[in-house]
Amino acid sequence: MLALTRDDVRLKCKADDWQQALALAGAALVEAGFARPGYAGGLLERERQGSTWLGSGIAIPHGTPASRGEVVATGVRVLQFPDGVAWHDGHVVHLLVAIAAQSDEHLDILRQLTHALGRDGAEAMLARAEDADAIVAVLGHVETPPKLDADTLCLNLPVRSAAELALAAAARLQGLGCVQPAFVAAVASQPLIPLGPGLALVRSAQAVDVPALALATSQAPVEGGLFGVFCLAARGEAHRPLLERLEQLLARGAVAGLKGLSADTTLAVLAGEDGETHTGRVRLLNAHGLHARPAKLLVQTARAQSVPVRVRVLEGSPEAISAASLTKVLGLGARRGQTLVFSAHGETAEAAVAAMLAAVQDGLGESVQPLNEVVQPREVPAAQTEALPAAPEPGVAMAAIPASPGLAVAPIYVLRHPRFDYPEKAASPDHEIGRLDQSLAQAAQQLDVLIQGTQGAKVANILSVHIEMLADPGLRDAALESIHEGASAEAGWWHAIDTAASAQEALADRLLAERATDLRDVGRRVLCLLCDTPLPEPPDTPYVLVAEDVGPSDVARLDTSRVRALVTAKGGATAHSAILARALGIPAVVGAGEAVLQLTAGIELAVDGDAGRLIPAPDPETVRRFERRIEEQARIEQEAYQNRHEPACTRDGHRVEVAANLGNTAHAVDAVERGAEGVGLLRTEFIFMAHPDFPDLKTQIAEYGEAFDALAGRPLVARTLDVGGDKPLPYWPVAAEDNPFLGMRGIRLALSRPEVLETQLRALLMAAGSRPLRIMFPMIKDVEEFRAGKRVFDRLQAEIRAPDVQLGVMVEIPSSALLAASLAAEVDFFSIGTNDLTQYTLAIDRGHASLSAQSDAIHPAVLQLIRLTVEAAHAHGRWVGVCGELGSDPLAVPVLVGLGVDELSVTARRIPQVKAMIRRLGMPQARELASLALAQPTAAAVRQTLETAVAAALEPGQD
CATH class of the missing domain: 3.30.1340.10 (HPr-like)
Structure with missing residues (x-):
């Protein structure tokens, strides 16, 4: 934007004609370093194409597109001609605002200048000004225009009160940067001003940065038949045009029909366009x-x-x-x-509008190109467009996605895949086949060693799949085909890997895309052996791991005693790298962008996993600040751990159960030790994946019994076998599907083999005995699927008669949340799996290379589905848990409590911290935070709004 100073103004200039005036303007731009001498010719040519006279004695000479190469930097010089210059179009010019601009920056300058043109006496004032400051005062003063546009609309919200509408509108203005949090708080205490049938106004002038008007409407009328609330952010007199517009529309009765309209139509009504327009x-x-x-x-x-x-x-x-x-x-x-x-308006309105449309379509005197045509940037060599991103600046904070809470400062280790140099051709196919087979066997041995030493069943399961890939005869046969045609073992093997992976990636299916990544991981392992290239090894001192993404092989090699934090260029909050980091208790941020990979190895990196921020090469004061926060966090965590067995009750006595997510019954002992009040999700598929065939009744009873024994009377929530999609069983083949995530998985797959489901349910009931057991079916879409599973359960329960059993469903599909009322009439409880619910709601694979960063479970659409589920459940006296990754998110925990969630099931490492956070909350503040979150338009807006609001809610004395 133009920021004029007195040094930009030249007073009392003289010119005999407009050409001489232009020459003076060009010379002033050259003298200022904004342009080269050739730019003056561009000013003259532009004037020949059409006058740049603007009005009020002002002309705005600027170059042609052809002369933009003569611009050094965007800038402006103002030349005053008190006696006036006769312009070639018949006007008299007293002020030249000469512009040097490389692209369309001059539009901002033009827009700003128009504020001066409508002022009374502006022309005379500019012509006779004796001081440069006087000219700057006229041209440089711009009042912030009031904001009312599509961004300030929050339409058709599923709210229940006028207060929620007012808060939604106020929160939207905060999210847009128009107001500060104090404005939202002020609006919450302001009475609504009736505007007429169905509409009201709330206003405040507190903490307003930009005057603005927001509108929130409801899906259904709330109290008093109200369906819409305007929220006005008032500032001085700048908001006056907004009020005047609203008054005009109310006087004409135009806003009475705003109910249920789209954003486009709403803006049309606010613009005064009606049926006669x-x-x-x-x-x-x-x-x-x-x-x-x-x-x-x-x-x-x-x-x-x-x-x-x-x-x-x-x-x-x-x-x-x-x-x-x-x-x-x-x-x-x-x-x-x-x-x-x-x-x-009027009889000829249609013809007038048609003439305007035609003029714009014809280019308004300029040659125009359709939007879908790509124009090569002028004077930018093609090679530059492919250049690597520049490394982040030292000491400058970078934004990323918070993935695992915690803070760290340590030197970075950038994990890069090794580069391989090998011959494409080889003379002896037999020799190459022998080399390949030897490397395949060695790679399988390496993976076996990693599986034995890995931390967690999830990584081990994925590495087991890698071993299966090494044994895939199809891959080997494809490599041998190339080798028999003269390729080296390296070239033949990689051609087979690349071909298979590319074919899977082309199918745009998350399961296959992840398998493609696994294929390349396996392929590189074998190439390392063939080329005698060691896999990259991290330093033996503490470090921050920086990588494009982190796969299971990388995690299996991590020494958690040395890795201080994890940073990835790709991925989202629910990507595998983020989940693994949380499981290991490592601070992490993901989706930091490719630039992070250009950081120099060994420099220090400050990582804030709570806020999603990185600071490369932090200065000493920043390091000290982080160290103090790390010490404080360690103190809080230590205090939380000491109180881990205390119940999670809010300050006003509301109880929330905190349980553990388990992927292995052997981990139940550790979960109880960390304060778990039960197991909120036992992923029973781990038992099936650990066996070469369906585990029999005796095996399953023993496995489940181990968890019941460790829980010592605490409840266990077991999810029935959930395979298919991204979790196939080698011994349960499923026909190929275009999209396995929308196919045979979860309860659908289990019901196709009822004997498998029956054996599992029998084992769970028998293992439980008299101990509390909660069984839930995965991927339930409606009550019919639940009833199908319940029929099997009822038959077995009538036989076994376990005394303390509940039967529920996982809410992972939007339909089950939307139909929660019908389900709640028949189930005993709900458990919300936010990972799958998020990807099905947002239609984004959490493992997608470029979209996963947008797959954030705190998205308001996901929160709305959680709200619907809780309301339906409580109306029928049922309880609701959350067992997805959202339950561990520090920003989400207060929101989930405020939404009325009864149980949070989280990774065992996070149990003490989650319980401690709940104990610092008050329910009124939690409900307010939930309302704020629900009112936001995007996940990013939710996080931005909650970042300060949660911290304030956790302060003592907020009841």
């Missing part, structure tokens, strides 16, 4: 938007019409301005790709 839309294709020349032609077209024509930018404010006013059209600041909306 003829409107038309057109995309602006001019390369540099509505700058002076096309704006002038647009205005001339509007003035030629027999009825007044108004125009607005669809992506901006609903305020429509006169298309016949050059200053107002320039003030729109419309850019290429935006949509102009023209409107008119």
Whole structure:
């Protein structure tokens, strides 16, 4: 944006004609270092194409697109001509605002200048000013325009009260940066001002940075038939246009029909467009938007019409301005790709709007290209577009996705895949086949060793799949085919791996995409052996691991006594790398971007896993600050651990159970030791994956009994066999599916082999005896699927008669949340699996290479489904748990408590901290945080809003 100073102004200039004035302007830009001498010719050529006279005695000479190569840096010089210069279009110019701009930055300058043109006496003031400061005061003063656009709309919300609507609108303004948290708090205490049937207004001037008007509407009327609340952020007199617009619309009764409208239609109503208005839309294709020349032609077209024509930018404010006013059209600041909306009234309105649309489509005097045509940037060599991203600046904080809580400062170790140098051809196929077979056998031995030493069943299971891949005859046969044609063992093997992985990636299926990653991981392991290239080894001193992504092989080799934090360029909060980091208790941020891979090995990196921030090469004060926070965090964690066996009750006495997620019954002892009040999710598939065939009744009873024994009377929630999708069983083949995640998995697969389900249910009931058992079916879509599983359960329970058993469902599919009321009438409990619920709700694979960063379970759509589930469950006297990764998220825990979740099941390492956080909460604050989160438009907005709000809610004395 233009920031004029007195040094930019040249007073009392003289010129005999407009050409001489332009020459002086060009020389001033060159003298200032903004342009090269050749730019003056561009100013002259631009003027020959069309006058740059703007109004109020001001002209704005600037170069042509062809002269942009002469621009060194964007800048402005202002030349005053008190006696005036006769311009070539017949006007008299007293002020030249000469612009050097490399792209379309001049649009911002034009938009700012238009604020000066409408002021009374501006021309005379600029012509006779004796001081540069006086000119700067006229041109440089810009009031912040009030904000009312599509971003300030929160429409059709599933709220239950007018207060929620007001908070939703206020929170939206906070998320947009218009107001600070104190504004939201002030709105919460303000009374609603009735505006008419179904509408109300709430306003505050506290903590307002940008004047704005938000609108929140409800799906169904709330108390008093209210369906919409306007929220006004008032500041001085700047918000006055917003109030005047609202008053005009109310007077005409235009806003009475806002109920249930889309954002587009709502903006049209707020723009004053009604049934008698003829409107038309057109995309602006001019390369540099509505700058002076096309704006002038647009205005001339509007003035030629027999009825007044108004125009607005669809992506901006609903305020429509006169298309016949050059200053107002320039003030729109419309850019290429935006949509102009023209409107008119009267008998010839349709023809007038059609003329405006045609003028824009024809380019307004310029050659235009469709948006889908790619224009090569001028003077940018192709090689530069493929250059690696620059390394982050030392000491400058970087934003990433918080994945695992905690803080760390340590030198970085950048994990990079080894580079292989091998011949493509070989003379002896037999020799190459022998080398390949030997390397395959050695790779399998390495994986066996890793499995024996790994920490956790999840990693071991995935490494077991890697061993199966090594034994895949199809891969070996494909490699042998290339070797028999003269390829080396290395080239033949990698060709087989790359071909198989690329074919799977092309299917755009998460399971197959993950298998493609596993294939390449396996392939590199064998290549390392063939090429005698050792796998990268981390240092033997503490370090922060930085990698593109982290796979199971990498995790299996981690020495958790040395790794202080994990940072990945890719991935999201529910990616495997994030889940593994949380399971190991390692601070982690993910999705940091490719630039993080350019950091120099050995420099220090400060990692904040709670906020998702990185600081490369932090200064000594930052390091000391982090060290103090680490010490404080260690103290809090130590205190939490000491009180781990205390119940998780809020400050006002509300109890929330905190249980453990387990993937192995052997870990139940550790979970109890860490304060678990039970097992909230036992992933029973681990038993099946650990055996070469279906485990029999005796085996399963023994496995489940181990967990019951460790729990000593605490409840155990067991999920029935959940395989299929990303968890196939080698001995339970499933027909190939285009999308296994929407196919035979979970309860659907189990019901296809009822004898397998029956054996498991029998084993669970017999192992439990008189101890508390909670059984839940996975991937239930509606009550019919639940009833099908329940019929098997009821038959066995009638036989075994276990005294303390409940039967529930996992809520992992949006349909089960939306139908929670019908399910709640028949189930005993719900457990919400937020990992799958998130990916099915947002239609994003959490393992997707480029989209996984957006798969965040704190997304308001997921939170709304949790709210629906809790409300339906409590209405029928049922309890609700959350067993997904969201239950461990420090920002999400207060929200889940505020939504009424009764149980949180988290990784065992996080139990003491989650219980401690709940003990610091008050229920009123938790409910307020839940309302704030639900009112946000995106996951990022939720996190931004909660970052400070949660910290405030956890402070003592907030009841």
